[in-house]
Amino acid sequence: MTDRRIAPPQPNAETEHYWTEAAAGRLVVKTCHDCGQAHHYPRALCPHCFSPNVDWIACTGRGEIYSFSVMRRAGPPYAIAYVRLAEHVSLMTNIIDCDLDGIRIGQAVEVVFKASDGGPPVPMFRLSARSAPAG
Amino acid sequence: MTLRGQACIAGIFEHPTRLAKDKSLAQLHAESARGALLDAGLTKADVDGYFCAGDAPGLGPLSMADYMGLKLRHMDATDVGGSSYILHVAHAAAAIAAGKCNIALITLAGKPRSDKIVPGQGAAMLSAASPDVAFEAPFGPAIVNMYAMCAMRHMHEFGTTSEQLAWVKVAASHHAQHNPNAMLRDVVTVQEVVESPMIADPLHRLDCCVISDGGGAIIVTRPEIARSLSRPIVSLRGAGEAVKHTMGGQIDLTYSAAAWSGAAAFTEAGVTPADMQYASIYDSFTITVVMQLEDLGFCAKGSGGAFVADGNLISSVGRLPFNTDGGGLCSNHPANRGGLTKVIEAVRQLRGEAHPAVQVPSCALAVAHGTGGSLGTRHASATAILERV
Numbered sequence: 312m313t314d315r316r317i318a319p320p321q322p323n324a325e326t327e328h329y330w331t332e333a334a335a336g337r338l339v340v341k342t343c344h345d346c347g348q349a350h351h352y353p354r355a356l357c358p359h360c361f362s363p364n365v366d367w368i369a370c371t372g373r374g375e376i377y378s379f380s381v382m383r384r385a386g387p388p389y390a391i392a393y394v395r396l397a398e399h400v401s402l403m404t405n406i407i408d409c410d411l412d413g414i415r416i417g418q419a420v421e422v423v424f425k426a427s428d429g430g431p432p433v434p435m436f437r438l439s440a441r442s443a444p445a446g
Numbered sequence: 447m448t449l450r451g452q453a454c455i456a457g458i459f460e461h462p463t464r465l466a467k468d469k470s471l472a473q474l475h476a477e478s479a480r481g482a483l484l485d486a487g488l489t490k491a492d493v494d495g496y497f498c499a500g501d502a503p504g505l506g507p508l509s510m511a512d513y514m515g516l517k518l519r520h521m522d523a524t525d526v527g528g529s530s531y532i533l534h535v536a537h538a539a540a541a542i543a544a545g546k547c548n549i550a551l552i553t554l555a556g557k558p559r560s561d562k563i564v565p566g567q568g569a570a571m572l573s574a575a576s577p578d579v580a581f582e583a584p585f586g587p588a589i590v591n592m593y594a595m596c597a598m599r600h601m602h603e604f605g606t607t608s609e610q611l612a613w614v615k616v617a618a619s620h621h622a623q624h625n626p627n628a629m630l631r632d633v634v635t636v637q638e639v640v641e642s643p644m645i646a647d648p649l650h651r652l653d654c655c656v657i658s659d660g661g662g663a664i665i666v667t668r669p670e671i672a673r674s675l676s677r678p679i680v681s682l683r684g685a686g687e688a689v690k691h692t693m694g695g696q697i698d699l700t701y702s703a704a705a706w707s708g709a710a711a712f713t714e715a716g717v718t719p720a721d722m723q724y725a726s727i728y729d730s731f732t733i734t735v736v737m738q739l740e741d742l743g744f745c746a747k748g749s750g751g752a753f754v755a756d757g758n759l760i761s762s763v764g765r766l767p768f769n770t771d772g773g774g775l776c777s778n779h780p781a782n783r784g785g786l787t788k789v790i791e792a793v794r795q796l797r798g799e800a801h802p803a804v805q806v807p808s809c810a811l812a813v814a815h816g817t818g819g820s821l822g823t824r825h826a827s828a829t830a831i832l833e834r835v
Contacts, residue, residue: 315586318583318584319584320579320581320584321574321579321580322580323580325577326580330580349695350694350695351581351694351695352577352578352580352581352695357694358693358694359694377599377697377699378595378598378602378699379595379598380591380597380598380647380649381646382586382588383643383645383646384590384645384646391585391586391587391592391595392595393697400694400695400696401692401695401697402581403581403582403823404585405585416598416599417602427584
């Protein structure tokens with residue numbers, strides 16, 4: 312339902328694995344073996360403790376909406392959001408495949424990958440069945 | 447060392463244009479510079495320090511020094527978006543205190559209105575080399591929907607309402623009716639704001655600032671030089687700058703870097719928000735003002751909506767007169783960067799040169815505060831406490 316052009320991400324040496332996993336339908340984030348904290352977007356050095364001892368972990372793909380806004384200015388409306396993942400890290404995304412007027416902060420969501428315009432697919436989120444609005 | 451009392455603002459000029467199809471970008475910078483020099487009673491030959499940001503054409507200070515014919519011994523092109531010029535005032539004061547220059551010129555100009563530039567789509571913000579771009583651009587971040595997410599979270603956590611946000615615009619419009627250069631001079635009501643078209647929930651069209659051409663300039667100099675000139679003396683009493691970002695995925699949209707830049711500025715100045723008789727607050731959107739007033743300490747976190755309501759920001763009506771030129775919400779927003787005009791109106795208030803209908807009586811202490819970048823991702827804050835001496 313996203314008629315909007317999805318700008319293609321440009322992977323680089325630091326982020327290539329993230330996009331390879333995305334192409335396989337898997338969401339990953341970086342976590343730090345020294346301080347134990349996850350981070351996003353992925354970096355070669357932990358932004359919390361600056362350790363290079365970081366590695367990829369697979370995400371459950373589940374989280375909840377931290378904030379959102381439905382853009383209504385031009386073209387088809389779309390919902391931008393920050394989703395807080397179960398792995399305690401937030402990412403910018405879109406909420407899709409739902410009634411945009413029914414989106415609320417705190418709703419449970421799950422990842423779904425959507426094609427970008429000539430680049431790797433990107434992680435978007437839809438409402439989890441247990442949080443779908445009644446009716 | 448402290449910056450307190452080390453430098454004065456000796457000249458200001460706000461370009462009157464709001465649509466400059468007949469002027470070049472460099473010309474707008476230079477006309478603004480000339481206006482500020484005339485205001486100060488100085489000449490171009492007196493300028494030995496120059497400050498500009500990303501809105502300046504070409505290689506910034508190099509291209510503009512060439513265009514204006516400046517001979518410089520100090521320059522600074524720190525670009526932190528719309529807050530740059532407030533930060534430049536402090537950097538100019540530091541350079542003056544260090545003996546690196548005597549007369550510092552700061553300029554801003556832009557033509558987003560005549561060039562039909564969409565805010566947030568500038569080349570710099572979308573550089574593919576910027577490490578965040580691949581993880582944000584696919585999802586359609588504009589400026590307005592990023593600030594809208596801040597507003598949405600603020601409403602969720604603190605119960606802030608659209609009507610409370612609207613009061614910020616209402617106050618700006620009350621001031622803009624007295625500014626003949628303002629783009630929007632009609633006084634609006636809370637109802638008109640909340641009934642204007644929704645742009646990005648929960649921000650309506652009238653929650654957003656204008657898109658205008660224009661520019662401005664500031665002259666900063668050492669106190670002994672300022673005293674030798676004929677203009678009222680406005681001294682920098684304290685300053686602070688800070689940056690806040692997505693914190694590695696721990697983003698918190700409820701506060702801004704003003705919490706840090708404001709604290710540093712008030713500490714250096716030895717005053718408190720309660721001492722401020724006037725406030726210039728960057729007003730890219732209504733929510734920007736509410737969050738920054740909280741973070742600067744004018745009210746408790748979460749109570750900004752109640753603080754701005756019922757005309758509390760309207761000069762001669764409320765407790766804290768703000769943006770008495772109409773601000774970005776009503777007057778202008780040159781280069782989509784609102785910091786420099788915030789300093790200018792604060793200086794007008796301290797000189798007693800604001801419009802009589804909005805002039806704060808015996809205004810002796812004021813704050814000029816701005817944000818640059820996006821409160822929804824990464825932004826800088828700059829705060830300057832200014833004093834009439």
